[in-house]
Amino acid sequence: MLAQIVFTLVFIVAVALFTVQVRKIIRNIRLGKNICRNDRKAERWTTMARVAMGQSKMMVRPVAGLMHLFVYLGFVIINLEVLEIVLDGIFGTHRLFAFMGGFYSFLIGSFEILALLVLLGVLVFLARRLVVRLKRFSGVEMKAWPKSDAIYILLIEVLLMTAFLTMNAADYQLQSRLYGHYIQAGAFPVSQFLSPLLPSSTEALVFIERFCWWFHIIGILAFLNYLPISKHFHILLAFPNTWYSNLNPKGHFSNMQSVSNEVKAMLDPSFTPPPADPDAKFGAKDVVDLNWVQLMNAYTCTECGRCTSVCPANITGKLLSPRKIMMDTRDRLEELGKAKDKNGASYHDGKALLDDYISREEIWACTTCNACVEACPVNIDPLSIILDLRRYAVMEESNVPNSLSAMFANVENNAAPWKYAPADRLNWAQGDWSKE
Template structure:
């Protein structure tokens, strides 16, 4: 028996999985660059959110057309790849359709896979038309030029090719079964590929075997390539949507976190017995940096958000600031954050795990102040996201840095804060004059 194909298969499998595991380790390291926060509360609700949003796709179907097409691709691609298990076993042991003894159940599974493969092909074509011919507004925003646009199309091409290879493999297999070829025992039901099989009529057995084997090898190799492509693509959300929805914010969307250092200062000011001029204790920790200017100042959940972003643009299409022509795009905030994380990660790779200051940061080098101050903090982007990403939290943390670390708020905001400090209200009127307006009534 010739074991060479099995050895080659094992090598390809080991390289593919090994490279994927290495990238996952990098991903985990990069996410852990963020500050640690405790998100271990209310586990039943977190599991419920993950099941409902990531697995159940409930927020996708808010837009029915895109939602329905996405569910077809999502369900089809996941279920069809159950067949990968059989391919892996066949590739390792040199068998062919190892699960064929399941009989009727196997026939049903193969038939289901084929119907789903056809539906995936239709959905992928429609997605491509929406992106490239209809050109929906959210797909042609400035941040979607260059690699993001290529990535969106490339993933569609990969999915299309993988589904066509799957059907081609089955069509050649079906034809070989009909011809009684050795090693191709009759098994499976082929409601789609049997209509492709006539293309191969007239071919010799040896040619048919070459067609079937070529499609088989390209299909499994393509799946391994796709698996490793995920790390470099927006389609990393296929894996990260589940943890991201689990760790998503549970509290009211309009509730912002308080800084412990500020809370302590306020309590000190309100305590009549406290000495506001007393020096801090010798063992007191240095006060934390207020807000965020770079990714290391954000939490690991925010960095997970950035890697999970699907670049679908629902957040930006719902953003009132963006709709009125302002520079802000919540999608760009997440894309910029991810790009900066990747830049820092490459810095760590180049310097053996130690970050060397590159003179850059997320603020100004990636996200401009104009974008940050354009935000109305309405939470429309958070509500629209189909995988529980929170761009607003990053915007507010960076604003906090500008105000509390750099005193760099816009003049209107500075005027308002001065008025609150002096007059107890945002308006430039002395407290004694507040009711003067009623004299004119």
């Protein structure tokens, strides 16, 4: 009974702490401006099924994609077994679902095979980071915490899967001895080969089984509370993030409604624009000027570096890294959220995403090619944030590189980016081309 009470209290506290952290993240995301992304629902469900559940964009890089699929399936399916562990802990039972007979054996056997595949995938990922040292896992933004975070996650998964298999190996031995409440239940295609490595003493086997049981479930609850402060939170956010992703063609840029209204008023004197919001900005200077989908993108970022590895600006040595754009946005949002918790909802600390986190050099290095958007495995859109920061610089501050100032002047005076007058635009076509 004491063990049941302790477990129940630990479970309630862990879930409560996780709920508090998630509520703060939701609050932070809601600091963004409203945007409607509820159209084309069938297409959105299909996108989520294909990209988030089907891992379609991960498979562009087959080795990493296959290993990630092992880890992903293991995480999703093995955690079904957590339901039984939780109920066993609350009610003081052992293998509560054993009444399912042959199907239960199939489930446990499948869990063990998946656990072995998870271990394989995690070991490959550790080798890629620590031995091969792939270039896309490094960069100016990948400081001590981001690098350590990835390693911590992989090591936690190794420990959890090892504890699961060791628990089953001890359980397998105790079942074969018909000891106590260890009834014949489940199939153990992996752990039965680990069981000879365990001590022969029945008391030692009971201790190992109980220790690994507690370690496995406490580890899962601790990992649950680690998720909101790590890049691994994409496990949960990948699904809404892909559902709310931008379904327009990659080359389609959104218009600002306030600007569109001004243009309509100039072209049609009968058009009456709606009242303008006096606090509205052109573009974005800080995270509160971005929309909530962009802020959710920031929390969904896996820091995998696929976006940066295909960015032509980054490849040619420029300062821009799309991954850094997302990490900076998340860091600024976290900072602002904590400041509001401490000083009230209306508080602003005087800092901004532009300049304090993301430099002008970074936003103007972007070629708007959409390579980062195409490469992201969970449909994150760094380009939309870059464009909104540019819009603020241009339309609110008139602060642009000299080359763009000249182009803007040409558009205003000549109706084209070039310095030639409209009357001279076809001069290139003059002459006798037959002699060429």
